Amino acid sequence: MSSEQQILGFNRYGVWAIFRFEMARFLRTAGQSILTPVLTTSLYFVVFGSAIGGRMSEVGGVPYGAFIVPGMIMLTILAESMSNGSFGIYFPKFTGTIYELLSAPISPVETVLGYVGAAATKSVILGLIILTTSTFFVDIRIHHPIAMIGFLVLTSATFALLGFITGIWARSFEQLSFIPMLVVTPLTFLGGAFYSIDMLPGAWRTITLFNPIVYIISAFRWCFYGTSDVGVEVSMLMTAIFFLGGLVAVSWIFKTGYRLKN
């Protein structure tokens, strides 16, 4: 099949080119990309696992050190997915090379697959690195491994997509880091990354339930230990709704050319 015929259906070379280009940036700084999560994870274990965990009993039947692992992975996944997803599309806008993407025979779906796919892949790799590092500190059981991988991928893709939207929306580097730094990271800390929301007093517990990240962390913890703060089905559904919402927003962006085209 010639490229001309091929392009009528699906521009797979385009998707692959974006994916490869984006992954290359990650691999170029592989040392830093891998060392940072390893170091951060180790520090979390020193601070939360040993210093605080030593004074804490089990949470829901799980030793505290092991309990924080899913939350810790999510903390990195959410922030990394967003910043990678946003940077990939913001940087061409910033340098002006976006002209090429806009003039290429590539559909919005293919563009998103390339950028969001690469950002999500990086996050999944980081998540697995953190998980591996954790096994050096604590015993980890994974009750639902397939669900765990599936949820890891879905969450990475969802937040990479939200990041991608942020990257299109942002007009400056300040705006670019605004949502990951000032919205997602605080919500993750308050979303039960290092505690069970059952430990909160009644009123705070109710408030916390408005934090969507609670559902994500809770479902991810269920994949590991089979217990969860909120219903797993609700969590999965919420995350899927986030993802679909992101897709709707992206298709609107490409349809209207919002902050991409004049």
Place this chain on the structure above:
Amino acid sequence: MSPILSISNVSKTYTSGLQALKRVDLEINRGEIFALLGPNGAGKSTLINIVCGIVTPSTGKIVADGHDIQKDYRQARFKIALVPQELATDAFETVATSVRLSRGLFGRPVDPALIEKVLRSLTLWEKRNDKIMTLSGGMKRRVMIAKALAHEPKILFLDEPTAGVDVELRKDMWNLVRQLRDAGVTIILTTHYIEEAEEMADRVGVISKGELILVEEKTVLMQKLGKKQLTLQLQEPLKTVPPELADWNLVLKSDGSVLEYTYDGKAERTGIPSLLRRMTDIGVAFKDLNTHQSSLEDIFVSLVSERK
């Protein structure tokens, strides 16, 4: 032969209210080099960006090699490449990485041999593993051209390809454009250098204030542009042009103190020596003279005022 690019009734009004293009109609012939001339802000880049899909037109229809650029955007864009005016590069990437990305984006399979050929033709092969940010401005422009050529376009847009480029690179660029044309690529370039249009183009379009005011074979336009003027500051003002000088169609200006002679600067005989001899013979003395060639700007002004 059907045109390779057909632009009909294309207008663009930006959200700021600026009307950049007013009902532009233009057909580009297959295999030609078309130069779009116009002052800054005339709408050249807007027109190019609309054809390439970067700017959405307010009205109108564009068909590229048989494909509507909006309905069949994939097939249309597959054949079109753009080298924009502004230097915009993936600064942190290597030359080869950036050029490979372009080829993939445009739906072409990986082809190291072709990439090598393109890089060599632009004398970039030695720099293929260098980060783009380490290259000079001229080299960066070559990278942008390499990116456009990497996906083997049929229609190539060069927006001000030689703006801010040194003489050597400009010559290289001209040679490259000719080679591409010989290989069957249709080229549309914008410029404000008249010599560039003269050197390269088969046809020339002039755009001003969003309107395409003229499309002409280059040879015809060059005749119009080839006109020069000789201005003579007279010692003594004249009331009328002496009948002995009637052959030169002179114009008397500035209360009779200036004589103006318009001639074809490219002609074998300009008529200047004979005019000066005849003036001496009849005793019309001058204290100063200068010649002036109509600039592109003058041509624009006259073309625009002719239309009013």
